[in-house]
Amino acid sequence: KNEVEQSPQNLTAQEGEFITINCSYSVGISALHWLQQHPGGGIVSLFMLSSGKKKHGRLIATINIQEKHSSLHITASHPRDSAVYICAFTSAYFGNEKLTFGTGTRLTIIP
Amino acid sequence: DTGVSQDPRHKITKRGQNVTFRCDPISEHNRLYWYRQTLGQGPEFLTYFQNEAQLEKSRLLSDRFSAERPKGSFSTLEIQRTEQGDSAMYLCASSFTTGHTGNTIYFGEGSWLTVV
Numbered sequence: 001k002n003e004v005e006q007s008p009q010n011l012t013a014q015e016g017e018f019i020t021i022n023c024s025y026s027v028g029i030s031a032l033h034w035l036q037q038h039p040g041g042g043i044v045s046l047f048m049l050s051s052g053k054k055k056h057g058r059l060i061a062t063i064n065i066q067e068k069h070s071s072l073h074i075t076a077s078h079p080r081d082s083a084v085y086i087c088a089f090t091s092a093y094f095g096n097e098k099l100t101f102g103t104g105t106r107l108t109i110i111p
Numbered sequence: 112d113t114g115v116s117q118d119p120r121h122k123i124t125k126r127g128q129n130v131t132f133r134c135d136p137i138s139e140h141n142r143l144y145w146y147r148q149t150l151g152q153g154p155e156f157l158t159y160f161q162n163e164a165q166l167e168k169s170r171l172l173s174d175r176f177s178a179e180r181p182k183g184s185f186s187t188l189e190i191q192r193t194e195q196g197d198s199a200m201y202l203c204a205s206s207f208t209t210g211h212t213g214n215t216i217y218f219g220e221g222s223w224l225t226v227v
Contacts, residue, residue, distance in 0.1 A: 099154070
């Protein structure tokens with residue numbers, strides 16, 4: 001069983017729709033990262049959070065430490081949001097900063 | 112600051128050849144990571160450095176793989192006697208850590224390797 005699971009694997013939505021991507025993990029973590037990967041490979045860090053909620057523009061990330069669950073929300077989705085969204089965590093063990101990644105959610109926003 | 116840069120971006124090589132990838136992290140970032148990503152999968156950890164010291168290596172990093180960061184700045188990842196299973200994207204990332212976990216990590220664009 002993977003230590004981090006994402007759902008859905010693929011998501012297609014109309015422009016303007018509210019998008020939710022879920023991430024569940026099974027180990028103690030120090031931080032949960034949401035990342036965006038466009039075709040061609042480059043990965044951009046969207047959020048890093050260890051508790052509560054963060055917002056940046058139309059993106060919102062939440063985490064529930066007790067339930068070991070995080071969500072990424074996109075409001076008023078736009079075709080340029082089409083990408084693969086990956087959740088990843090850094091372990092709770094001090095000094096261990098390597099990321100363990102989920103397999104990603106491929107989001108396609110149709111105009 | 113130009114971000115994390117990787118070279119080459121794409122490499123096609125014949126099975127059995129050696130290849131080397133270079134990563135230039137964001138200046139003054141003391142941590143540098145290498146990950147490997149195959150199609151449809153999330154990246155997998157290979158190794159990381161703090162300054163010039165290689166602190167951890169994944170079991171994925173067989174003896175054909177070697178990584179260095181000789182002066183604590185750029186890093187190289189060499190694959191000897193390449194195999195078709197080595198075909199993947201090799202991602203480099205860097206961060207500045209003060210000893211607390213959970214620092215923002217910056218990724219390069221990746222180096223695509225195709226072994227034919």
